[in-house]
Amino acid sequence: MTQDNPLRRWLHNLAGKNGRQPVLVKVLGERDRRRVLRHFMALDTSDRLLRFGSMLPDAQVEAYVAKLDFANDIVFGVIDRPFHLVGVGHLAFSARDAHPGSVRDTDKEKVAEFGVSVSKSARGQGVGTRLFERAAIHCRNVDVDTLYMQCLASNRTMMHIARKAGMEIKREYGEADAHLHLPPPSPSSVLAEALEEQIAKIDYTVKANARAAFKLFSTKK
8 A cells, every 4th residue: 555645745746747837726815816717717617617517607606705714615727838727626615514414524613625627728637536636635734534515417527637646536416526535644744744734825926026027128128
């Protein structure tokens, strides 16, 4: 049996694959709300269907983003080099009794549910997988041992992430409900999350400053 070592796995991801830049995942906050909205508004009709389970019009997308609770939920983001938000993962927590079936899955007070979307420009780079991995390790570290994902059964990306993570998947009426039982926190999992957040913050700051400098010099020409 392979020893659970989130830190080693994260360091492996940090090295990148096939010469690609590593995918760094950062916790987003209130100041990123408009950026999150732009990300969702850029999703086409089919992508909105896969992300939300229905083809939400712009007004409902705006309402969803306006209600995001950055204080109690966790919203993760991936920023590309031009400083665009190309991946968003929403980790929402709820009482165990509020989720059907969770009573038999866990004895913890809370469970978590995860939703993810990736811009077309960033697909095929492991962004969705990294967002899920970051959500899973955060759940571990806050002592939540059950993580759910609900999506359309036709959502191949989410189904791939679920299978890769070893989630138990149930399909019914065109929808899929997957859940993963997580191990308890460990020094390795806590350190891995802390290191990633610090490096992602530095990366975010560097990209933000580079974008600001580019805008400044562009206006002076």
